[in-house]
Amino acid sequence: MTILKDIILQLFFAHMPFVMYSVYYRDQSKNYTQKFIAITSMICLFISMTFGASVVSGYFYDIRYTIMFFGLIFGGLQTGFALLAEFVLYRFYIGGDGTFIAMVIMLVTFTGSFLLYRIYQKSERKSLVLLLAGMFFSVTPLLFVYLENPQSVIHNLSFHLLVIPMQNLVGCWLLITLFRKAVTDKELYISYGQHERVRAISHVAASLVHEVRNPLTAVKGFLTLIRDGVTDRGRIERYIEICMSEIARTEYILSEYLAISKPIGDKQEPTDLEELLRITKDVMSPYANMHNVLLEISHPPEPVWILANPDKMKQVLVNFIKNAVEACAEVPHTRGKVTLRLQVAARKVTLTIQDNGVGMTEEQAKRLGSIYFSTKSSGTGLGMTFSYQAILSFGGTVNVQSEPGAGTKFTIRLPVYTRDVEAREGVEA
Structure with a gap:
């Protein structure tokens, strides 16, 4: 022995x-x-x-x-x-x-x-x-x-x-x-x-091409009218104002896309989840439109602070929204809809992402987040694996409810970050 x-x-x-x-x-x-x-x-x-x-x-x-x-x-x-x-x-x-x-x-x-x-x-x-x-x-x-x-x-x-x-x-x-x-x-x-992230960003970039093309077409049309000899000063100023507005909109779309696609850092810091949600919604809206999916968000008017890595959190939001849009696009003859709702209660931030897409079986829902598991034939599942691990590293949890043909609802809960928490941690240190 x-x-x-x-x-x-x-x-x-x-x-x-x-x-x-x-x-x-x-x-x-x-x-x-x-x-x-x-x-x-x-x-x-x-x-x-x-x-x-x-x-x-x-x-x-x-x-x-x-x-x-x-x-x-x-x-x-x-x-x-x-x-x-x-x-x-x-x-x-x-x-x-x-x-x-x-x-x-x-x-x-x-x-x-x-x-x-x-x-x-x-x-x-x-x-x-x-x-x-x-x-x-x-x-x-x-x-x-x-x-x-x-x-x-x-x-x-x-x-x-x-x-x-x-x-x-x-x-x-x-x-x-x-x-x-x-x-x-x-x-x-x-x-x-890394490959999964590049692929997700490339899909979003394809939709941005269509979104950027619309304001550029409008600018081109109004500049053509000005070049062709419009003499009314008031009309010319109105055309220029419209062109400037469309260019500003294009700059905004591209800058937010660059914010999403920049390299992911490691440091956690106080992060406004409400702002990240708005930015991600603006970037992902063209992707949703390309798939004939309506993207709606509901959030408090004031900032919602969490302690997280902002780059990772953006990628998490991109992954969840992208998957929800693609799930809706697989349902024929139905206008897809993805709803994101951000709430704060009892020192917890709750973000729900709900779609009316194809849904999942109970077995598939349980395996979500496991490495190399995907409900899509061409997917690797690493986008969801990354998202689940990132949320856990922020001290959060993920819950999923889904039925085949009835859509899917993800509930993400994260601790609220407040300055008194930071001060207390500083005293303990």
Whole structure:
């Protein structure tokens, strides 16, 4: 039972970088950094060595070699040397009869880890390299300890033949395989998310072409009349005034479109949701008109403040409105309608987005926001995944009600941001 406990404990420590990555980068639109790998690996190495298994006084066994190899693969040589320095300092601090042989083993395993790291980077059969690494990390310490103190190995043979190989073989394979899979999925999510955003913006841009063409046509017509010799001064001034009004309208449409399509930042700040809603409505109205869908909004006359990333929130609104418009466009012989209602009550901001489109089944509604799930045949689902994660990162919730053929209603709730909250947080800090 003690042996099993030691194995499970060390395997748990081996998973710490993977768990930390999954928690910290869950809602992030970026992947890990070398600094993150270095910090998590050093924490894991410290805890692992602190609670290492021991059957002979002064000799400690843990997953130090696995963590060292992990740090080299994902953090590079600098991280590897930082972990090596940490090990040397902490092992001298722990002390014991096995200190010298531990340093010799680490020198050999670190050199071997570097060679295996170079092979791993170039190899297509990475699982095989991980298996070889686990075997190397198991055999090397066993061999050196036997040469230095054979009786300690012989008297605890089951421990040396079971615990050490299990910790290193399983720990090395699980940690690096799971972490690599998580990193690959995050890279795909980021890549597809960027593609999904570009596609959404390009669809909106296509509708803006039609919207901008109308005022330009009007301006062209009135300028033609002026060029053709209209002599009435009052009429000329009226024509010029109309032209200026149409040009101003075009500038407004384009500036709001640029505000929506600019790169997304990371910082959260006090954000007026009422203003964002109006801006997004103006940008998405041409897209709705192109699909013969009526877009209506209802909001308080005063600003509605939330703590959020304004760029992300704009993209969230674009994603929800775009999906609602497209759902309405799929219903034949019916004038589509999308209604957005913004309300504030009980220190909560509630935004409802309702459409009379095709609707969804209960199963589809439950899966919304899951990565790569989409109700559209040509969709990736990453637009909704991004939106759900963004709302959660703002401390909000999303609820969906839908029936096939009866439309869909999304209810987004976010905490109200007030200055007294900011002041309280400043005092607590």
